[in-house]
Amino acid sequence: MAGQSAVAALRARGGGRPGRTARLFEFVLEPYYYLGPALILIALVMVLPLVVGLSYAFRDIRILAPVSGGFVGFDHFETLLFRDRVFWRSLGNTLWWTGGSLVFQFLLGLGLALLLNRQFGGRRLVQAVVFLPWAVPTFLSGLTFAWLFNPVIGPLPHWLAALGILSEPYNILGNPSIALWGPIVANVWFGIPFFAITLLAALQAIPRELYEAAAIDGANAWQRFTKVTLPFLAPMIAITVLLRTIWISNFADLVVVMTGGGPANATQILPSYIFTTAYRKLDFGYASAIATALLVLLFLYALILIRMRRALPSTT
Amino acid sequence: MSPQARLLAKDLALALGHRLAIALYMLFALFPLFWLIKISVTPDRLLFTEGIRLWPSEMTWANFSFVLLRSDFPAFFTNSVIVSLGTAIAVTLVAAAAGYAFSRFRFPGKYAVVFLLLLTQMFPLVMLIAPIYRLMAPLGLTDNLTGLIVVYTAFNVPFATFLMQSFFDGIPTDLEEAAMIDGCTRLSALRRVIFPLTLPGMAATLGFVFTAAWSELLFALMLINSEETMTFAVGLLTFVSKFSVDWGQMMAAGVLALIPACLFFAFIQRYLVQGLTAGALKG
Numbered sequence: 001m002a003g004q005s006a007v008a009a010l011r012a013r014g015g016g017r018p019g020r021t022a023r024l025f026e027f028v029l030e031p032y033y034y035l036g037p038a039l040i041l042i043a044l045v046m047v048l049p050l051v052v053g054l055s056y057a058f059r060d061i062r063i064l065a066p067v068s069g070g071f072v073g074f075d076h077f078e079t080l081l082f083r084d085r086v087f088w089r090s091l092g093n094t095l096w097w098t099g100g101s102l103v104f105q106f107l108l109g110l111g112l113a114l115l116l117n118r119q120f121g122g123r124r125l126v127q128a129v130v131f132l133p134w135a136v137p138t139f140l141s142g143l144t145f146a147w148l149f150n151p152v153i154g155p156l157p158h159w160l161a162a163l164g165i166l167s168e169p170y171n172i173l174g175n176p177s178i179a180l181w182g183p184i185v186a187n188v189w190f191g192i193p194f195f196a197i198t199l200l201a202a203l204q205a206i207p208r209e210l211y212e213a214a215a216i217d218g219a220n221a222w223q224r225f226t227k228v229t230l231p232f233l234a235p236m237i238a239i240t241v242l243l244r245t246i247w248i249s250n251f252a253d254l255v256v257v258m259t260g261g262g263p264a265n266a267t268q269i270l271p272s273y274i275f276t277t278a279y280r281k282l283d284f285g286y287a288s289a290i291a292t293a294l295l296v297l298l299f300l301y302a303l304i305l306i307r308m309r310r311a312l313p314s315t316t
Numbered sequence: 317m318s319p320q321a322r323l324l325a326k327d328l329a330l331a332l333g334h335r336l337a338i339a340l341y342m343l344f345a346l347f348p349l350f351w352l353i354k355i356s357v358t359p360d361r362l363l364f365t366e367g368i369r370l371w372p373s374e375m376t377w378a379n380f381s382f383v384l385l386r387s388d389f390p391a392f393f394t395n396s397v398i399v400s401l402g403t404a405i406a407v408t409l410v411a412a413a414a415g416y417a418f419s420r421f422r423f424p425g426k427y428a429v430v431f432l433l434l435l436t437q438m439f440p441l442v443m444l445i446a447p448i449y450r451l452m453a454p455l456g457l458t459d460n461l462t463g464l465i466v467v468y469t470a471f472n473v474p475f476a477t478f479l480m481q482s483f484f485d486g487i488p489t490d491l492e493e494a495a496m497i498d499g500c501t502r503l504s505a506l507r508r509v510i511f512p513l514t515l516p517g518m519a520a521t522l523g524f525v526f527t528a529a530w531s532e533l534l535f536a537l538m539l540i541n542s543e544e545t546m547t548f549a550v551g552l553l554t555f556v557s558k559f560s561v562d563w564g565q566m567m568a569a570g571v572l573a574l575i576p577a578c579l580f581f582a583f584i585q586r587y588l589v590q591g592l593t594a595g596a597l598k599g
Contacts, residue, residue: 034417037410038473045470049447130345135581137531139549140573144348153563250440271442284446291443
């Protein structure tokens with residue numbers, strides 16, 4: 001940035017060649033030429049549909065209905081809050097889905113990052129292999145796990161039964177009380193590499209001397225972990241976990257592929273409920289109302305986070 | 317045992333535990349993919365008798381020859397390649413320009429624009445499915461690949477912009493300033509000095525976006541109806557819901573879906589950390 005103004009100063013001294021308009025161009029308009037395509041795309045494909053979608057929440061828009069498009073006020077929201085059991089069930093499931101996925105992704109990801117944060121033979125190869133799940137297309141991860149849970153061709157039900165976790169080898173995706181764990185397991189498999197990579201990057205930024213000093217002072221491995229590693233990782237952990245919470249609670253693919261929200265909405269989470277309402281029932285108005293509710297919830301979550309961050313003494 | 321021997325034994329145990337834990341992780345990461353491949357080479361008649369065995373007593377390529385020669389999957393594959401490559405190229409160009417603006421300029425409205433881009437990474441894209449469908453239908457952009465490319469491009473630009481910005485930030489500004497003092501315009505300085513240096517960054521962005529577009533399912537399901545325009549994800553899911561007992565064929569198709577992702581993954585390995593940290597901090 002400093003270099004930039006130096007160039008400007010140089011140019012300005014050079015006989016005042018670039019006039020006011022030229023300077024206006026350079027400092028105000030020029031960056032927008034580079035940003036233009038990106039901003040136009042985002043405005044047309046994300047912001048405009050967002051606004052239009054919010055308006056759908058107050059209208060009756062069903063693609064197959066002969067008469068639709070009318071304004072219905074808060075009717076959708078009234079149905080949603082007072083008459084729609086599936087909505088409340090999806091909300092509860094979303095909390096389980098997000099919490100369950102996040103806890104295991106984080107703990108296993110942290111473990112993996114710690115394991116990879118030391119020199120050993122074949123480390124590059126190991127790193128490539130353990131990060132592979134992240135590159136597998138999510139629809140394929142979903143299908144693969146759905147197959148693994150199928151007792152006809154998959155080993156998991158048989159193993160779980162052998163361990164005594166299941167009474168007999170059946171498909172857990174068909175059992176309403178535990179079906180949600182199917183997509184959660186797939187999500188953990190898919191999400192560990194993400195945490196491992198971000199935390200590994202943070203681990204490698206911790207100065208070696210700190211560990212040496214701690215070792216000289218007689219700290220054991222556990223003390224080095226809790227007194228040096230964790231405090232250094234804390235900001236990265238906080239930001240990754242918080243942003244990942246939002247990302248996971250919006251992530252519908254695995255549920256849609258593995259269970260379609262079933263059996264009897266037992267695995268329906270809010271984003272998959274939005275998708276099914278739009279895609280299967282073609283009820284765009286109601287889908288947009290659920291979406292608006294999800295947006296409001298995420299907004300509240302973000303607001304609470306910002307409040308909490310202000311209340312806490314700054315750590316960074 | 318002498319103290320030295322005890323210390324050595326402890327180190328050895330620690331190294332062994334480390335290796336063991338790593339091996340377990342690798343097993344966990346690879347097992348589902350191994351199983352996918354295993355079922356795809358198992359003859360149908362053996363599935364029910366020895367479905368749970370780690371490797372079938374006989375192998376077959378019949379599932380692959382069916383998928384490659386007598387199904388629509390090669391067409392789905394081509395469609396997905398067109399969409400993913402088109403998206404990746406479009407995003408890389410658009411994001412390179414935007415990332416350059418973020419990296420090199422301080423300008424009025426910059427923070428508002430950064431904030432807007434961050435926000436697009438936070439809100440549920442699934443809520444755009446209905447309005448995008450309804451807005452695009454009259455324009456003739458549903459049920460064709462161009463429509464998908466437009467949508468995917470917009471979705472991937474924010475993340476790719478931050479990624480490209482991080483690559484530009486790594487190139488000293490002195491380079492283009494020197495060129496500009498020597499009489500280059502900014503654009504020619506960009507073309508001659510900066511562009512060659514960002515090629516690796518652009519290649520990484522290309523890889524990331526290709527992988528993301530290849531994986532996308534929900535918008536493709538909503539926007540694509542006819543068989544001729546189906547992407548691989550939609551084709552595979554349709555096949556699964558139609559022929560849900562042709563296990564071997566489904567999994568052979570699954571293995572095909574894995575190939576481009578693995579190729580690009582091998583290719584972008586070096587940039588994973590940069591890409592994921594850009595993704596973590598900025599969406």
